[in-house]
Structures are given as C-alpha cells and as structure tokens.
Amino acid sequence: MMVPLALLVLGALAAAVAPRVLARSSWPEREPVLGLWVWQCVVAAVLLCCLLAMAFSAAAAWQVVRGHVFAPAPSGVEEAYGLGLGAYGPWAGALAVLLACGGAWTGAMLLREVHEARARRRRRRAELLERAPRLPGEEPCDGGPLVVLEGEKAEAWWLPGSTPQLVVTTAALRRLKGRQLDAVLEHEQGHARARHDLLMHCSSALAAGFPRVPVFAAFRDQVHTLVEMAADDAASKRYGRRTVALALVELNEDSGVFGPAPAPLAQVPRRVHRLLSAAPRLPVSRRLRMTAAAVLVPAVPLVVAFVPGLSALR
Known part of the structure; x- marks a missing residue:
C-alpha cells in the first residue's frame, strides 16, 4: 500500500522542485523548443503520479476496482502490492475520491478553457468581418491566409482556428x-x-x-514566454535575428514597452535583447541527452508503480 504514497510524494516533489530548477537555468532561452518539451514532460509526470495514485488507492478501497485493475495481471502480482489489507480501506477510499475530484476539476477547467477560447475566436472573427467587410461576390475572409485591416496602431497577430489567419494593420505595413x-x-x-x-x-x-500548485503556474508563465521565443527563432532562420529584432521594435515602439511596460509586454525587450545577443545554441549531443532525459521523467512514476508487480514475477 506504499505505492500510492510514494507516487504522491514523487509528484509533490516534482511540482515543488522542477519550477525552481528550471527557473534558475538559462538554457531554455537558447533552446525554447527544448524548454517547452521539458516543461511538458514534467507536467505530464506530475499528472501521471496523481492518476496512478488514484488508481491504486481506489483498488485498495474497493474490491470491484481491484478486480478490474489487476484483471490482466498474472497470479501473485496483486498480493505483491498489499492492497487487500482492510486497515487501508477508509483512508484509501478518501484519497481516491479526492484525487478523482481533482481529475474531474482538471477536466472541467480544460473544457471551460476550450469553450472560452472558441467564444473569443468567434468574437474576434466577427470583429474582423466588421472591420473588413466582404464585397459582393468576394470569398469569405476565412478562406484567405492574410487579412489587412485599416488601423492607426501597428499590429500583427495570428487568429487560430480550423483555418488560421494572419492579420496585419495598415500602420504595421507602413512601419x-x-x-x-x-x-x-x-x-x-x-x-x-x-x-x-x-x-x-x-x-x-x-x-x-x-493556482496554488507552483508547477502549473510556472508552466503557464514559461509557455507564454517560450512560444514567443520559439516563433522568433523560426522567423530568424529565414530572415535573420537582426531583422526580427528590428521588426519587434517597430511594432512595439509606440506602446511604451521599452519603458515601464505592462506585464504582457514586458517580455518584448527581453526577446529583442535575446535576438541581438545571439547566444549560441546548445551542442547537438547535449540537446539529444536533455531530450532523452526529459522523456524519462514521466517514466519514473511508471517504474514506481510497476516495480512491486515486476518483483513478484521473478
């Protein structure tokens, strides 16, 4: 019955330590795509710890669940986990219910985010259609990859959806x-x-x-930063770092971003400095090692979960 506790301790450790370790590291700015991959693996490991702990706790609390969890397992594997001990039943059931509620809450938050994103997308497409109305006989704006809007503010953005669109204002074209x-x-x-x-x-x-789980808050903040850096690098491969940096300056010069800037814009000077400083990429061998190590992070909860069963098969 120690497996669920070990998984929860492992998940809590990863959720508390990983954000601090990655926050002190400078390499994600040099390799934003790799940084995104590492963050995804860490978060996947935390969620996997909770999922496996819920499954084992439920198996310890209820025989019917235990029968389904260990149905494909050979003889002797179930006994190796010690889940049938009656003393663990009450708190194991409570833990399983608590983790199940956390899983349901996570699903609800994902559904809410998807619903709100779709609503925002519909609203922005309606605004786009209002600002750039179609002429008689013209194809819908959803069918074109680029829309030019009349505007005094230099802006360019991507509107996601089944048919992603690029939108740019006339002020941006002039600048x-x-x-x-x-x-x-x-x-x-x-x-x-x-x-x-x-x-x-x-x-x-x-x-x-x-909101009180450090790894999830840090994951959100880092994703919003690293995706911009990754897109900067994608553009730099074709047009050069200096060109991308100058374009960022031109687009944001009138926004006060290079002075005391609001939080969403505070990363722009950092991105410009990163592009102009042109720090070298990590060696290929190190990138491969870090990629492989990140893949192993979600594998650790699986090892913890299956070690008792594998030991019983010897």
Missing part, C-alpha cells in the same frame, strides 16, 4: 521596412505550424484550476 514584414508574418506562421494555441490553453487551464 515595417524591407523584409521585416515577412519576418513578422513568418513569426505568426510559426505559431500556427506548432499549434502553440493548444499548449497555451492547457497551461492556462491547469494554472486556473490549481
């Missing part, structure tokens, strides 16, 4: 020089290709559902 416009559009297309919106929805839902 962006040379290949800067191409770099901005490539940045937004990088978001679309990588489906960064899905990752941002998941991180926002977990942070909203469990």
Whole structure:
C-alpha cells in the first residue's frame, strides 16, 4: 500500500522542485523548443503520479476496482502490492475520491478553457468581418491566409482556428521596412505550424484550476514566454535575428514597452535583447541527452508503480 504514497510524494516533489530548477537555468532561452518539451514532460509526470495514485488507492478501497485493475495481471502480482489489507480501506477510499475530484476539476477547467477560447475566436472573427467587410461576390475572409485591416496602431497577430489567419494593420505595413514584414508574418506562421494555441490553453487551464500548485503556474508563465521565443527563432532562420529584432521594435515602439511596460509586454525587450545577443545554441549531443532525459521523467512514476508487480514475477 506504499505505492500510492510514494507516487504522491514523487509528484509533490516534482511540482515543488522542477519550477525552481528550471527557473534558475538559462538554457531554455537558447533552446525554447527544448524548454517547452521539458516543461511538458514534467507536467505530464506530475499528472501521471496523481492518476496512478488514484488508481491504486481506489483498488485498495474497493474490491470491484481491484478486480478490474489487476484483471490482466498474472497470479501473485496483486498480493505483491498489499492492497487487500482492510486497515487501508477508509483512508484509501478518501484519497481516491479526492484525487478523482481533482481529475474531474482538471477536466472541467480544460473544457471551460476550450469553450472560452472558441467564444473569443468567434468574437474576434466577427470583429474582423466588421472591420473588413466582404464585397459582393468576394470569398469569405476565412478562406484567405492574410487579412489587412485599416488601423492607426501597428499590429500583427495570428487568429487560430480550423483555418488560421494572419492579420496585419495598415500602420504595421507602413512601419515595417524591407523584409521585416515577412519576418513578422513568418513569426505568426510559426505559431500556427506548432499549434502553440493548444499548449497555451492547457497551461492556462491547469494554472486556473490549481493556482496554488507552483508547477502549473510556472508552466503557464514559461509557455507564454517560450512560444514567443520559439516563433522568433523560426522567423530568424529565414530572415535573420537582426531583422526580427528590428521588426519587434517597430511594432512595439509606440506602446511604451521599452519603458515601464505592462506585464504582457514586458517580455518584448527581453526577446529583442535575446535576438541581438545571439547566444549560441546548445551542442547537438547535449540537446539529444536533455531530450532523452526529459522523456524519462514521466517514466519514473511508471517504474514506481510497476516495480512491486515486476518483483513478484521473478
């Protein structure tokens, strides 16, 4: 019956330690895609710990659950876990119910995030259609990859959906020089290709559902930063870091972002400095090692969960 407790301790340890370790590391800025992968593996490990602990706790509390969990297992495996001891029943049931409620709450937060995202997308598409109405006989704006809006503020953004759209204002067209416009559009297309919106929805839902869990709050904050850096790198591969940095400056110069800026815009100077400093990427061998190590993080809860059963098969 120690397996659920070990899994919960492991999950709590990862949720508390991982954000501190990654926050002190400078390599995610050099490798934002790898940083996103590591964060996803850490969060997956925490969620997997809770899921497995719920399954084993429920198996300890109720015979019917235990029969389903260990139905495909060979003889002797169930006894190795010691789940049939009656003393564990009351608190095991309470733990299973608590974890099940947490899982249901997580699902509810994800559904709410999806619903709100769809509502925001419909609202923005309606505003887009109002600002750029179709002429008689013109194709719907959803069918085109780029929409140009009349506007005094230099802006460019990506509108996700079944048919992602790039939107740019006439002020941005006037301000962006040379290949800067191409770099901005490539940045937004990088978001679309990588489906960064899905990752941002998941991180926002977990942070909203469990605001006191450090790993989920840090996951949301880091995702919002790293996806922008990853898109910057995607544009830099084609148009160069200096071009992307100048485009960021041109788009945000009038927003006061390079002075005391609001939180959502505070990362722009950091991104510009990162592009201009041009820190070298990590060696390929180190990137491969870190990728493999990140894959092993969600495997640790599986090892903890299956060690008693594997030991019984010897």
